[in-house]
Amino acid sequence: MQRLLARTLALSSTDPLTGLANRRSLVEQAPRIWRQARRDGQRVAVLVLDLDHFKRLNDAYGHATGDAVLRCVAAALGATVRPPDVLARTGGEELVVLGLVSDPSEARHLAERLRLAVSSSGVGLQCEVTVSIGVALARPGDGEEPGDALWRLVDRADAAMYEAKQHGRDRVVVAGAAVVPLPRATPRSAGGMA
Template sequence: MGTINLFVDDVLRAGPQRWIYGATMAACVLAAVPLVVRQRVGRWQMFGLVLLGDLIYLVVVFCIDDPVRYATPLMLLFPAFVAAWFLGRWELAVNMVVTTLVCLVALWPSYDDPVALGVQVGVSAGMLNAGALGVFVLRRRVQRLLVATQALSHLDPLTGLFNRRFLVGQAPRMWRQARRDGTRVAAMMLDLDHFKRLNDAHGHAAGDAVLRAVAASLTATVRPTDVLARTGGEEIVVLGLVADPDEAAHLAERLRTAVADSRTADGHAVTASIGIALTRPVEGEDAAEALWRLVDRADAAMYEAKQQGRDRVASLWLPRARAPLPQENTTRQGPAATDVA
């Protein structure tokens, strides 16, 4: 509409300027068509569009009779704010310099006094750049707030471990990877032994300290690809990919020893009963539903470990849970389990 108005109001200069203006507007439309079709603009493409907006303003100033009246530097407000909201700090800094130069070039013919020109350029460019900088700072704060909010939605506030929501969100990725690599998904359910007794005897603050100590010890023990999540109370789930039951049994024994070795500043400690369950993901199954079926099986194995004396590992492919051997308490390595399934 602005292009049409300039033609109708006869503001454009006669001669080649009129055609330059029309050609520039047409080129802008043609440049925008591929971006609209793709519906995606890269960082450098956005930077180019911002600089194109600055160039268009210069073309408008060059092609009209009264730039001060019809083409004030406020026309640069839109590209300046686009740069502030979508680009990085260096691109924004470059655009601020370009904005200042464009204001100088655009206002130069309208002022004979260099002092008046400098004041006007300083006011116009300063207002635009200050506004863009303010938008950029606001955007960074909003981004940090969103990142912090997203992190909090995936973390358990007491232990810093992941929560149930994150565990469920990771299931599709792990199921895909297991199908691709031909591995199994192992779920290990850890439940702290006699945790209620510790809470009753020493208070909930001591119980919270134990949970944090256990979480720190487990975090240092799990593999980088494993998912360690607190699902509620004193229950913790470890989800990982294993080649066979032996690997799952070794990892579970390392986790059991890590819990037994953890201590709070006041010397409180607990042990853990661990249940293991394995599955081979199949094409087409719902990963979230399959995850909870797997966790339920690991939970049943964990209760088997509880019934057989606690502080031990139980699995669905072993007939009974067993206590750790003496050498396992020192080496953190358990004997390999046999898959009888």
């Protein structure tokens, strides 16, 4: 009975396709992150990651390939996020990272590492994979309800992510900061999707 209960609890907080935390788990972790941020004098960072042209990828290669891409991306991100960070799949091709940073520069650096991990995750698949990332930061206030504050940060990071998409995709935008142009790398093979 205890094993069944433990398995049920794990399933209720885990995305079945990727094995990442799900939306419920993300909300459950927010109070811990907020407490730690207040205690350590750090900022809470939310990164919203959205795979670029994912619908086009599904249409061109099929949903089985789309699922394989999501699993590869999840594995690459899981190997790249820092141990105390929360990495969750919140729906479709959208993922959220919740963690602590000292300043916007540290948040941007983490986001760039994640962006590069995603672009490397498509190696061996028949398609190119890129991601647009929006970042938002806040200092937790006393008496603030972490769940509500989390979704306000997610909304700001989501808006920054859409700004990244509007500026060409495959880039990071920090809410309230100027868009930094992405250095152009050598083109990938012509058959890929982005």
